[in-house]
Amino acid sequence: MKAAVAVLLFLSLFRLSFSLYRKHFFVNTFKTWEAARTYCREYHDDLSTVNKEEAQLLSANPGVTYTYFWIGLHISPNNPGQWIWSGDEDEEIDNWDIDEPNTYTEKCVVVKKSNSKLHNAMCSKTRPFYCMQVFEPILVHQNKTWDEALDHCRQHYTDLASLRSQMIMAEAINNTITSQTAYVWTGLRFMAGHWYWVSGHNLQYKAWSVEGELQCPARDLRCGALDRKTFIWRPNNCEDKLNFLCLKKL
Numbered sequence: 001m002k003a004a005v006a007v008l009l010f011l012s013l014f015r016l017s018f019s020l021y022r023k024h025f026f027v028n029t030f031k032t033w034e035a036a037r038t039y040c041r042e043y044h045d046d047l048s049t050v051n052k053e054e055a056q057l058l059s060a061n062p063g064v065t066y067t068y069f070w071i072g073l074h075i076s077p078n079n080p081g082q083w084i085w086s087g088d089e090d091e092e093i094d095n096w097d098i099d100e101p102n103t104y105t106e107k108c109v110v111v112k113k114s115n116s117k118l119h120n121a122m123c124s125k126t127r128p129f130y131c132m133q134v135f136e137p138i139l140v141h142q143n144k145t146w147d148e149a150l151d152h153c154r155q156h157y158t159d160l161a162s163l164r165s166q167m168i169m170a171e172a173i174n175n176t177i178t179s180q181t182a183y184v185w186t187g188l189r190f191m192a193g194h195w196y197w198v199s200g201h202n203l204q205y206k207a208w209s210v211e212g213e214l215q216c217p218a219r220d221l222r223c224g225a226l227d228r229k230t231f232i233w234r235p236n237n238c239e240d241k242l243n244f245l246c247l248k249k250l
């Protein structure tokens with residue numbers, strides 16, 4: 001659907017013992033909660049599961065111009081009184097607005113844009129909504145140059161992994177335990193004067209060695225690898241053949 005606006009927000013969470021990436025897409029079309037869920041399940045994974053931090057990021061999207069938007073939270077059909085995520089995640093629900101949830105006839109949940117808090121609402125109301133796509137990092141046990149690794153990830157999964165937060169780093173490090181090479185490729189690349197993630201994100205969280213980010217790496221050291229022993233990023237020769245971390249759709 002053309003009206004869908006992709007919002008590129010990658011976030012991580014811990015779900016029991018492992019973490020996942022969620023990418024959220026704002027759908028600027030008014031639908032009932034059920035119709036929104038059907039849409040999300042067809043075009044993505046599900047209606048969005050959001051923690052407090054994500055609720056803030058999704059609300060801050062300037063493309064959201066309405067007071068409320070649907071997320072994947074609703075009353076359990078089997079256990080009225082229990083709020084559950086459509087995607088079945090056990091993400092904590094600690095973000096209700098004051099005096100919410102407030103009536104048991106309102107069985108679905110919106111986020112109020114102005115304060116990023118949860119409100120329960122009639123499921124038959126029509127609201128714009130967020131869908132999510134869920135990913136997990138996966139280590140590929142093949143030795144490839146950075147360019148080959150990028151091609152492989154894009155062909156078989158979605159992309160080389162961006163290690164954009166401490167939580168994602170922790171998960172990535174966990175995934176490199178079985179690596180056959182001391183370093184593994186990430187989606188980090190130096191071009192036109194700066195380092196960036198191939199996914200298009202800027203570097204905010206950084207895990208360079210103590211010498212810090214190389215402002216002008218040598219011509220042959222312009223691809224970023226993760227050192228699986230010291231857990232830091234290093235500028236590496238792009239032609240080295242290493243194992244690599246892809247992002248896989250769940």
Ligand SMILES: *[C@@H]1O[C@H](CO)[C@@H](O)[C@H](O)[C@H]1NC(C)=O
Pocket residue numbers: 016017018019170171174
């Ligand atoms: C890493 O893996 C171990 C066992 O597979 C698990 O217990 C631990 O919680 C994982 N840590 C992260 C950050 O995913």
Ligand SMILES: *[C@@H]1O[C@H](CO)[C@@H](O)[C@H](O)[C@H]1NC(C)=O
Pocket residue numbers: 141142143180181
């Ligand atoms: C990749 O390289 C490592 C280190 O050089 C080697 O031990 C491993 O067997 C290689 N893996 C494959 C699949 O060729």
